[in-house]
Amino acid sequence: MGCGTSVKTENQTKKSEKAIKAAVLIQRWYRFYTARLEMRRRYTLSIFQSIEYAEEQAQLQLSNFFTFMIDHFAQVNGPGPDLISDIVNCSREEQRQLEDYEVLEVPDSYDGPQISFPLTVSDTNTLLHGLKQEKQLHARYVLQLFHETHKFLKQMPNVVHISTSYSKELTICGDLHGKLDDLLLIFYKNGLPSPENPYLFNGDFVDRGKNSVEILIILFAFLLVYPNHLHLNRGNHEDPIMNMRYGFTKEIMQKYKNHGQKMLHLLEDIYSQLPLATIVDSKILILHGGIADTTDLDYLTSLKRGKYKSVLRPPKPQKHNKPNQNNTSSQNTMSGHKTDGSDECYSPALFSQSKGTHNMMVSTGLSRNSILEIHYLDSNIQMPDTELTATECEEWKQVVDILWSDPRNQNGCLPNSFRGGGCYFGPDVTAKLLDKYNLKMLIRSHECKEEGYEICHNGKVITIFSASNYYDEGSNRGAYLKLCPALAPRFVQYQVNKCTRKLTLHQRVSAVEDSAFRALQEKIYTHRSDLMKAFREHDPKETGRIFISEWALSMEAVLRLNLPWRTLRSRLAKINSDGTVEYLSCFEDLQIQQPVKEVQPNLIETLQRYRADLELVFNIIDKDHSGLISLEEFRQTWKFFSSHLHIDIDDETIDDLAHSIDSNKDGSIDFHEFLEAFRVVNKFDKK
Structure with missing residues (x-):
C-alpha cells in the first residue's frame, strides 16, 4: 500500500x-496580450492627437490672414456692406437690433420647448425634455437666453x-x-444642477460635435436659474475664429438660418465675458488649459477680459508711443516678444515652428493678373497695424497661456510647438505657482485622455475630459470629478456606447485603431510628393527601398507629427526580410478622388491637404452661409484682395473672373468650383 500511495502522490505532484x-x-x-492591447490603445490615441494638434497649429497660422481681413476690409469697402469685419465686429445700431428679440413672434405651429423669463426650474426641465427629443428651441428664446446670459x-x-x-x-x-449625449449622461448619473449639487464646466462646450448650440442652451439656462451653483470657465474653443474652423459657426x-448671425454676435460678447479661472476654497485652481512660468493670478484678476472676443485676434492697440525697448524681456517665445529681449510685440502670441512652417500662397489660374497670396503666420512675423505695448502684450499672453497650455513631465516652461499656442509647463512651474498662492492643486481640461482623466506633476495637476468617443466610437472614456x-x-x-456596446475589448481596440x-494614411497621401522627395534623398539609385531609420526620419521630417514611426511601420509600409522599407507601398491603398478633371497629382494632394483652410476661406466669403458665393459677395471680396495686393482690377475684370469660376453657369459659385479656382502652391516653388 505504501508503494501505491507513493506512486499516486508522485502522479499528483506531476499534475500539479x-x-x-x-x-x-x-x-x-495574458500579460503579453493586455500589454499589446494597451500599447495599441496608446499609439492610437497618439495618432488622433497628433493629427488634431497639427490642425490646430494650421488654424493658428491661418489666423494671421483672417485678422488682416477683419481689420482692413471695412476700410476698403467704404460705406457699402461689410463682408468680413461684421463676422467679429458689430456696430451700435446692429447691437440694438440684436437686443430687440421681442419683435420675433413664436408661431402657433411651433412644437418645441416653451419657456418664459426669468427662467425657473420648470423651464430647465422643459428644455431638457424637448432637446432630448431633438426639438429645436425657437430663435426668439435663444436670443433672449443669450442676451440674459451676457x-x-x-x-x-x-x-x-x-x-x-x-x-x-x-x-x-x-x-x-x-456632445449632448455626454452631458445628458452626466446629469443622469450625477443629478441635475441645484444648490445641493453644484457644477463647474471647464470650457470647450462647443465645436466638433453636432449639438454645440443645445449644450450652450442647457448650460446657460441652468446658469441663470442657479447663478451661485453652476459655474463656467472659458476654453480655447470659446472663440469665434475657432468656431469658423471647427464647426460651430456652420452648425x-x-x-x-435667419437669426444665426445675430446669435454669433451675441456669443462673441458672451465668450469675452466668461470667467478665466475659478478657485475653490482658496486651495484648488481650475482653468481650461494650464499655466506658464509668468502666470500671475493677481494680474489675471485685474485685466479687462471683455476685449478678448477672440484670443487668436489681439485687441486693437491704444494710441501710444513706441515703448522703451529696455523695459521688459521675455523668457518665452509665447509672450509674443522678440527673442532678442526687446519690447516690440509680435502678434499673435502663438508659436509655430520655424522648421517646417508652411509659407503658402493661394493662386487662381483663371485670371491673367489675379494672384492672391496667403502667407501663413511665422513666429516672427508682425501683423499690420497691431503693434502692442509691452503691457498689452503681457496681458494678452496671460490669457493665451491659461487657455492653450499643456503640462509635461520635464521641468521648465517651453513654447507649445505641438499645438502652436500656449506653452508646456513642468512640475517645477506648477509647484512654484501653487506655493506662491498657497494652493493645493491645479485642475484643467483641454486634452483628450484615454480614461477621461489623468494625474501628473506628483498629484498636483489633474486633467479632466468629459467628451467620450471624442475621436471615434470607442476611442476614449469621458469622466467628471467630484x-x-x-x-x-x-x-x-x-462612455456613451452605441455601436461598440456588443464588441469585445479586442474588437473595440481594433476598430478605433x-x-x-x-x-493617418490620408494625411500621408496628401504629403505624397514631399515624402517621395525625402525618401529619394536616401535612395539615390531609386531602388524603392530604404532603411527603417531613414524611413522614420523622412516621415517625421515631412509630417512633423511626433509619432513612434518605427512602431507604426508594419501598418504603413511593407518591410523586407533585410530590414528595408518599400516606401512606395505607403501610398498603395489610398487614392484621392479628384474634385476636378485633368489636374496634376501634386495639386490634388495639396488641395486635399489644405481643404479645411480653403473651406474656411469659402465660409467667410459666403456671408449668408448658403453654401454658395453670390457674384456680389465675390465682387466685394476681390475688391479687398486687389487692394491688399495693390493690384488695380476694375469691376468688369472681377465679373469676368467670377463667371469663369462659375463653371456650371448657375450665377453662383459652390465650394467645388471655388476649390478648382484656388490652387495652393509652395511659395518657394520655382514653377
Whole structure:
C-alpha cells in the first residue's frame, strides 16, 4: 500500500507541476496580450492627437490672414456692406437690433420647448425634455437666453472664488465639444444642477460635435436659474475664429438660418465675458488649459477680459508711443516678444515652428493678373497695424497661456510647438505657482485622455475630459470629478456606447485603431510628393527601398507629427526580410478622388491637404452661409484682395473672373468650383 500511495502522490505532484506551468504560461500570455492591447490603445490615441494638434497649429497660422481681413476690409469697402469685419465686429445700431428679440413672434405651429423669463426650474426641465427629443428651441428664446446670459456674465469677476460646505460636493466637468449625449449622461448619473449639487464646466462646450448650440442652451439656462451653483470657465474653443474652423459657426447658421448671425454676435460678447479661472476654497485652481512660468493670478484678476472676443485676434492697440525697448524681456517665445529681449510685440502670441512652417500662397489660374497670396503666420512675423505695448502684450499672453497650455513631465516652461499656442509647463512651474498662492492643486481640461482623466506633476495637476468617443466610437472614456469639502478628488468614468456596446475589448481596440490609421494614411497621401522627395534623398539609385531609420526620419521630417514611426511601420509600409522599407507601398491603398478633371497629382494632394483652410476661406466669403458665393459677395471680396495686393482690377475684370469660376453657369459659385479656382502652391516653388 505504501508503494501505491507513493506512486499516486508522485502522479499528483506531476499534475500539479503541469497545472502550475500551464497557469504561468497563461498568465504570461495574458500579460503579453493586455500589454499589446494597451500599447495599441496608446499609439492610437497618439495618432488622433497628433493629427488634431497639427490642425490646430494650421488654424493658428491661418489666423494671421483672417485678422488682416477683419481689420482692413471695412476700410476698403467704404460705406457699402461689410463682408468680413461684421463676422467679429458689430456696430451700435446692429447691437440694438440684436437686443430687440421681442419683435420675433413664436408661431402657433411651433412644437418645441416653451419657456418664459426669468427662467425657473420648470423651464430647465422643459428644455431638457424637448432637446432630448431633438426639438429645436425657437430663435426668439435663444436670443433672449443669450442676451440674459451676457448681462449676467458681465457682472462676474475674471477669477471666481467659490466654496463648498460640509454637505456638498462640487462636480467638475471638462471638454464637452458639442456632445449632448455626454452631458445628458452626466446629469443622469450625477443629478441635475441645484444648490445641493453644484457644477463647474471647464470650457470647450462647443465645436466638433453636432449639438454645440443645445449644450450652450442647457448650460446657460441652468446658469441663470442657479447663478451661485453652476459655474463656467472659458476654453480655447470659446472663440469665434475657432468656431469658423471647427464647426460651430456652420452648425448655428444651419439651425438658425435667419437669426444665426445675430446669435454669433451675441456669443462673441458672451465668450469675452466668461470667467478665466475659478478657485475653490482658496486651495484648488481650475482653468481650461494650464499655466506658464509668468502666470500671475493677481494680474489675471485685474485685466479687462471683455476685449478678448477672440484670443487668436489681439485687441486693437491704444494710441501710444513706441515703448522703451529696455523695459521688459521675455523668457518665452509665447509672450509674443522678440527673442532678442526687446519690447516690440509680435502678434499673435502663438508659436509655430520655424522648421517646417508652411509659407503658402493661394493662386487662381483663371485670371491673367489675379494672384492672391496667403502667407501663413511665422513666429516672427508682425501683423499690420497691431503693434502692442509691452503691457498689452503681457496681458494678452496671460490669457493665451491659461487657455492653450499643456503640462509635461520635464521641468521648465517651453513654447507649445505641438499645438502652436500656449506653452508646456513642468512640475517645477506648477509647484512654484501653487506655493506662491498657497494652493493645493491645479485642475484643467483641454486634452483628450484615454480614461477621461489623468494625474501628473506628483498629484498636483489633474486633467479632466468629459467628451467620450471624442475621436471615434470607442476611442476614449469621458469622466467628471467630484470634489468633496475635504478637497479629495473622486473620478466617475463613463462612455456613451452605441455601436461598440456588443464588441469585445479586442474588437473595440481594433476598430478605433483602424480608424486612426485611415486618418493617418490620408494625411500621408496628401504629403505624397514631399515624402517621395525625402525618401529619394536616401535612395539615390531609386531602388524603392530604404532603411527603417531613414524611413522614420523622412516621415517625421515631412509630417512633423511626433509619432513612434518605427512602431507604426508594419501598418504603413511593407518591410523586407533585410530590414528595408518599400516606401512606395505607403501610398498603395489610398487614392484621392479628384474634385476636378485633368489636374496634376501634386495639386490634388495639396488641395486635399489644405481643404479645411480653403473651406474656411469659402465660409467667410459666403456671408449668408448658403453654401454658395453670390457674384456680389465675390465682387466685394476681390475688391479687398486687389487692394491688399495693390493690384488695380476694375469691376468688369472681377465679373469676368467670377463667371469663369462659375463653371456650371448657375450665377453662383459652390465650394467645388471655388476649390478648382484656388490652387495652393509652395511659395518657394520655382514653377
